[in-house]
Amino acid sequence: NTKRVIQYFASIAAVGGGAKKDSSKGTLEDQIIQANPALEAFGNAKTLRNDNSSRFGKFIRIHFGPSGKLSSADIETYLLEKSRVTFQLKAERDYHIFYQILSNQKPELLDLLLITNNPYDYSYISQGEVTVTSIN
Template identity: 95%
Template sequence: KTVNTKRVIQYFASIAAVGGGGKKDTSKGTLEDQIIQANPALEAFGNAKTVRNDNSSRFGKFIRIHFGTSGKLSSADIETYLLEKSRVTFQLKAERNYHIFYQILSNQKPELLDMLLITNNPYDYSYISQGEVTVASINDSEELMATDSAFDVLGFTPDEKMGVYKLTGAIMHYGNMKFKQKQREEQAEPDGTEAADKSAYLMGLNSADLIKGLCHPRVKVGNEYVTKGQSVDQVYYALGALA
């Protein structure tokens, strides 16, 4: 389904491009290019290896393509549905997390590793190493370049693109955050702050505020807000939900 959809879109785009159709913008690709390049970006963040399929889309999408009176493409929009969120924090042995994590760790763009404060070893990050970390039919280095190029064609600014990468890196650090139970209490407290410091930095937050939000969240009771204590299990659950 994923590949067939891609082929149909490529066909429409190539037909529409004949004769110079399509809106031009010097700061980004043509409309036809943008429609085609939406695929690498969506697949990086929404596709993963499953038992039966190395490039399975783990979300639904509805693509609407609009044509002008001359038969040329005039616009397109994509609606997404039901991303398999649980895969971000858990994978079966024969499966893999979303492609984007392994693309970044491929070391094709070493500056990303430095910016995200990560190594190129997926086993250093528990959220992405519970199943497979490589796929024989996928070259993560090449796919990273395709994803990065797709962002440019789609009109992402450098800051927007870096923001996407930083949030992705923060998720990897989430999985390394550790908490322990306070003595004689059910209250959780951080067991080291290195991973929290890194993830907070990437999100533009204060590390202490992040930890406080996880261990002592504010909840609304009636018309007032109260601070609620969290057990270790509750904190890990909240961390997974945040990821």
């Protein structure tokens, strides 16, 4: 589990002085872990076997300073399943981000994008299931 590995590195680094904490941003460890839901929204989708299946790869590079503490990190994504954007099987669905945008949690976003909150108005995201209980 990526989260556990990052926590392990952060705890080891803390022995060498700890990761700097900016009160407005949290620790570097927190920032890396909090990036995951955004990555999953854009890169995960419902498949036949998994409601939250990752349809991309991610490579997290963690950098340590000379003292051994975490100094920075970067995340690279690769191999996004692009065909899913335009086609899904009946029991599957498109990437979560599309349904999250249409969920009306941010009505101003729908107004800004000039879209409705009805997924059936958009053929690319209504070919399969439009709701997933464990995700929505």
